[in-house]
Amino acid sequence: MPRPLRILVVTVAHPPLDARIHNRQIRSLLERGHEVTYLAPFTAFGAQPPAGVRGVDVPRSAGRHRLGPVLAAGRIARRLARHHDVVIGHDPELLPVLHAVARRGRTSRHAPAVVWDVHEDVPAQMEMTTWVPGPVKRPATALATAVEGFTERRLHLTLAEHAYAGRFRGEHPVVPNSPRVPAELPAAVAAAAGEPxxxxxxxxxxxxxxxxxxxxxxxxxxxxxxxxxxxxxxxxxxxxxxxxxxxxxxxxxxxxxxxxxxxxxxxxxxxxxxxxxxxxxxxxxxxxxxxxxxxxxxxxxxxxxxxxxxxxxxxxxxxxxxxxxxxxxxxxxxxxxxxxxxxxxxxxxxxxxxxHDWNRQGREFAEVVEAWAAQR
Structure with missing residues (x-):
């Protein structure tokens, strides 16, 4: 078992109890004995920091109201990053923050491994986004593609889907959105008489x-x-x-x-x-x-x-x-x-x-994070 790592997890867009971030990744890291600091919009979602995690509240990013939350989270993340071995970001709008953390790490004695966890097909998502005006969608999609290529050359990436691999030049670990599968088939509780x-x-x-x-x-x-x-x-x-x-x-x-x-x-x-x-x-x-x-x-x-x-x-x-x-x-x-x-x-x-069992894949995810921390 590797030495315990200090890991900073950041989101401004997802609910703090998001299944991928909290139930899967953070829980797997805790199970491996690592310490987790979690920057997330707890107040905005009426949530409390999970047990065993140091929670730091940040504003929520939503719709066109994204710049303020990103700037606020960025200030906190850059300050805390120097005390952590790994930084994992979960939102595309956090990429400037992750790049800033990585850039500062290259000029200091303590350089955390910086990871972008790719949840979505961001260029394709631009076409669906209602808050982006129609005339801007095509250039925004092209910009998102360029930013992904730039990010790939400077940060570690984990992908939520095997299908995302085609958007990138290199090979990156796929961390699927798999559930924790019960070892036995859960009983199908029959509805009470008269219940639908x-x-x-x-x-x-x-x-x-x-x-x-x-x-x-x-x-x-x-x-x-x-x-x-x-x-x-x-x-x-x-x-x-x-x-x-x-x-x-x-x-x-x-x-x-x-x-x-x-x-x-x-x-x-x-x-x-x-x-x-x-x-x-x-x-x-x-x-x-x-x-x-x-x-x-x-x-x-x-x-x-x-x-x-x-x-x-x-x-x-x-x-x-x-x-x-x-x-x-x-x-x-x-x-x-x-x-x-x-x-x-x-x-x-x-x-x-x-x-599709996270009980196995979660261990593999944690081992990838540990390997990147060891390469610093």
Missing amino acids: HRLVYVGALTTARGIEEMLELVRRLPDDVRLELIGNAAPALDARLRAIDDPRLDYRGFVPNEQALQRLPGALAGLVLLHRHDNYLQSQPSKALEYLAHGVPFITTPNPASAELARSSGAGVVVGHGDVDALLTAVLALRDDPARRQAMREAGHTAALAH
């Missing part, structure tokens, strides 16, 4: 992730099926969802990932209704992996990565983009065929345990 079947969705709630299709589905569901929505929504959407008075919709808002996952076992199916955007085409949706890990079949749109996971796991059903008729048909077919559901539950858990 549960569909579930866990994740951010946006148009591009299929919220409109899910709400249309709710309007068509029979009384013995309900949809449970668990996730963060923008204020306007949050207010709209809370105003819906329909027993077939159970909107819970943001719930910490560990608690949200406890709601999965026993669900009829999980939904993954990503639209056809470049940012989603080759990305393996983490929510689908979470469904598999907890023995829940999933229904997905035909984006290539999602459709391939449905095929390879034997636990998914593919429906067309925006095709709520097909979505309802898939839901009712699963409701009416418990033997098929059970077979899909078992196949999905087996696939997750074999290929």
Whole structure:
């Protein structure tokens, strides 16, 4: 076991209890005996620093309000970096901060290893971003591509998807968004007599992730099926969802990932209704992996990565983009065929345990970070 490292983790855009940052990466680093300081927007999300972590509150970056939070986080990160062995940043807007930390490290006796954890296809994401004006999207996309190339030559990179590798010249470790898979298939707790079947969705709630299709589905569901929505929504959407008075919709808002996952076992199916955007085409949706890990079949749109996971796991059903008729048909077919559901539950858990288990991949992530720290 290597000596304990002091690791600084920084985000201004993600919820502090983000599944990738907190539940996976930070927990894996703590399990290896390392010390973690966590700069995150705790107050903005009404969150407390996780146990065993030194939390430092920073403003939240969102929409067009990004410069102030980045400057504030940058001042703190540059001050703290000199006392840490590794700095890991999780947002594209933090790249100037990470470069500044790396540049200062090259001129001082203490140079932390600086890592950018690539969560998204940033150039493709520019095309989807609503707060970037239309005429600016193309040059912003070109700029994002150039910045990524510049960053690759100066910082360490970890990638959330194998598909992201094509954007970069060199080879970089892939750190997938895999869940911690229970060793045994979780029991499918049967609904009490008279209780409806549960569909579930866990994740951010946006148009591009299929919220409109899910709400249309709710309007068509029979009384013995309900949809449970668990996730963060923008204020306007949050207010709209809370105003819906329909027993077939159970909107819970943001719930910490560990608690949200406890709601999965026993669900009829999980939904993954990503639209056809470049940012989603080759990305393996983490929510689908979470469904598999907890023995829940999933229904997905035909984006290539999602459709391939449905095929390879034997636990998914593919429906067309925006095709709520097909979505309802898939839901009712699963409701009416418990033997098929059970077979899909078992196949999905087996696939997750074999290929998508963070209990193994988390150790590999920590070993990569330790190796970069040793190279300083």
